[in-house]
Amino acid sequence: MKSLRTLISGAFVYGIGDVMLFGIGYLVMIPLLTHYLTPEQYGIVATLNMLSVFLVAILQVGLPSAAFRFWYLQKSAESRKSYMAGIGVMSVTLAAGLAFVLLGFGRPLWEAAMPHASFGTFAPYIVWGAVLQVVIGYKSVLLRALDRSRWFITLDVLQFITMLVAVWYQVAVLSGGVEGQIKGVFYTQAVFAVISGSIVFGICGLHMPRTDVARSLFFAVPVFVTGIVSLLATRSTVLIAQRYVAGAEVGLLALGMQIGYLLQLGAGSFEKAWQPFLYSRDPERARMSLRAILRLAAPAFTIAAMTLALFAPEIIHVASSPDYAEAWGIVGIAAFGALCAALSSIANGGLYYATRSGASLVVTSTAAAANLVLCWFLIPQWGIAGAAMAMALSAVVSLTFMFIAVRKIFDRGLGVAPVFGTICLGLTLTVIVFKVCSLAAGHLWLVWTCKLSGIAIYVLAIWRPMCYPALTELLRSSHDRVTEVEATRMLSTKRT
Numbered sequence: 328m329k330s331l332r333t334l335i336s337g338a339f340v341y342g343i344g345d346v347m348l349f350g351i352g353y354l355v356m357i358p359l360l361t362h363y364l365t366p367e368q369y370g371i372v373a374t375l376n377m378l379s380v381f382l383v384a385i386l387q388v389g390l391p392s393a394a395f396r397f398w399y400l401q402k403s404a405e406s407r408k409s410y411m412a413g414i415g416v417m418s419v420t421l422a423a424g425l426a427f428v429l430l431g432f433g434r435p436l437w438e439a440a441m442p443h444a445s446f447g448t449f450a451p452y453i454v455w456g457a458v459l460q461v462v463i464g465y466k467s468v469l470l471r472a473l474d475r476s477r478w479f480i481t482l483d484v485l486q487f488i489t490m491l492v493a494v495w496y497q498v499a500v501l502s503g504g505v506e507g508q509i510k511g512v513f514y515t516q517a518v519f520a521v522i523s524g525s526i527v528f529g530i531c532g533l534h535m536p537r538t539d540v541a542r543s544l545f546f547a548v549p550v551f552v553t554g555i556v557s558l559l560a561t562r563s564t565v566l567i568a569q570r571y572v573a574g575a576e577v578g579l580l581a582l583g584m585q586i587g588y589l590l591q592l593g594a595g596s597f598e599k600a601w602q603p604f605l606y607s608r609d610p611e612r613a614r615m616s617l618r619a620i621l622r623l624a625a626p627a628f629t630i631a632a633m634t635l636a637l638f639a640p641e642i643i644h645v646a647s648s649p650d651y652a653e654a655w656g657i658v659g660i661a662a663f664g665a666l667c668a669a670l671s672s673i674a675n676g677g678l679y680y681a682t683r684s685g686a687s688l689v690v691t692s693t694a695a696a697a698n699l700v701l702c703w704f705l706i707p708q709w710g711i712a713g714a715a716m717a718m719a720l721s722a723v724v725s726l727t728f729m730f731i732a733v734r735k736i737f738d739r740g741l742g743v744a745p746v747f748g749t750i751c752l753g754l755t756l757t758v759i760v761f762k763v764c765s766l767a768a769g770h771l772w773l774v775w776t777c778k779l780s781g782i783a784i785y786v787l788a789i790w791r792p793m794c795y796p797a798l799t800e801l802l803r804s805s806h807d808r809v810t811e812v813e814a815t816r817m818l819s820t821k822r823t
Contacts, residue, residue, distance in 0.1 A: 358646055359491075364498070366651060368578070369651075373565055391418070466526050567714070582654045583656070617738060621742075630786065642658065660712070660719050664722040675690075677737035701716070764777050
């Protein structure tokens with residue numbers, strides 16, 4: 328039970344921190360940017376931020392994920408610290424070298440991906456900001472591995488508050504526009520990279536990479552490729568859409584998908600606590616835990632997706648200026664796509680537990696290919712709505728193939744039908760509620776009653792057949808078992 332309490336408390340702490348980040352980022356940052364930037368400028372900011380995410384994934388080369396997984400395979404606390412310091416030194420050195428290569432030879436790729444943003448103006452901030460983010464990432468890995476969730480969240484919240492102030496000063500006070508937003512983010516990254524580096528090397532010391540880092544590389548390379556392909560599957564839609572739609576519509580698409588992907592916030596909070604819990608289990612209990620968690624996460628995230636979809640008009644009205652009002656239709660589609668992506672990411676823990684990151688790469692590549700094909704077909708026909716549908720459908724493909732892979736490699740008893748049934752029920756109720764609300768347009772109290780009733784009906788329908796059995800199974804799987812060696816040691820101590 329101790330491990331379950333750790334999982335719950337960790338998820339709670341990470342969740343509180345991410346809720347604080349939500350309050351700062353989405354209730355303050357979005358109104359700030361939408362007030363001072365036009366939809367076209369917001370679209371440029373969104374594509375630059377998306378490019379930054381891609382660059383961070385490229386420069387990390389999958390090593391933070393490998394470091395976190397292999398941390399638990401080290402034999403002693405001292406070897407863990409020297410391992411973390413060594414892989415951190417190697418990763419940051421590699422990232423800096425790749426940054427010089429990208430700045431020296433990356434202009435053609437930049438101009439192909441970002442025709443509306445100058446290479447000379449923005450590239451140095453984006454590329455070196457990605458290097459700084461690699462340094463910050465190792466602080467996060469170390470604090471999670473040491474179960475210092477409160478430190479982790481405190482530093483993340485401080486970083487986001489600092490970034491908010493810096494962006495506000497650059498955009499609102501100095502009227503810096505798009506360039507001001509990028510500068511504000513970069514200056515914040517520079518400050519917290521220094522803090523993060525001090526934390527990592529202060530705790531672990533300064534060590535050169537060890538020979539066992541090679542094992543991490545074999546694990547990291549498929550994880551790295553999987554991460555890049557995953558971004559293509561879920562986040563490249565905005566980059567592709569700018570080829571087909573006007574700049575203002577790209578801004579609407581980016582805002583709608585950003586709010587719809589709030590669901591990823593909750594999934595990310597849970598995963599930060601879920602991965603240590605899963606990796607510390609023996610194989611049988613890990614399988615039981617994964618089944619139970621998926622059957623609990625599916626209805627929980629579906630409720631969140633329904634809430635975002637049903638109240639999207641109100642969220643857009645409060646969080647942005649009137650120029651962005653039409654973005655509410657994107658939110659619901661993006662929310663259910665994020666739901667499938669979140670469940671796929673949780674299930675992927677089974678493949679990483681079995682150190683089969685190559686299978687994860689195959690699944691993610693399939694989803695990325697589906698996203699590219701769907702974008703090619705749907706965006707010319709449906710515009711930004713087609714872009715959102717392409718992202719959502721590719722997430723469904725990812726979830727389907729991920730379940731097939733996990734069942735084959737990790738757990739043949741994993742139930743697929745209950746999870747998909749839960750999602751389909753939530754989606755069906757959402758569509759029905761929207762139809763009813765369209766008939767009651769103009770009566771706000773009646774519209775809100777319909778929306779809340781739809782969510783309540785879903786909760787009542789899903790609790791007994793889905794949530795209660797899964798919670799019982801999770802409790803059974805979380806009892807901490809005393810190993811034979813520990814039992815012998817305890818018995819000999821008692822005799823002495």
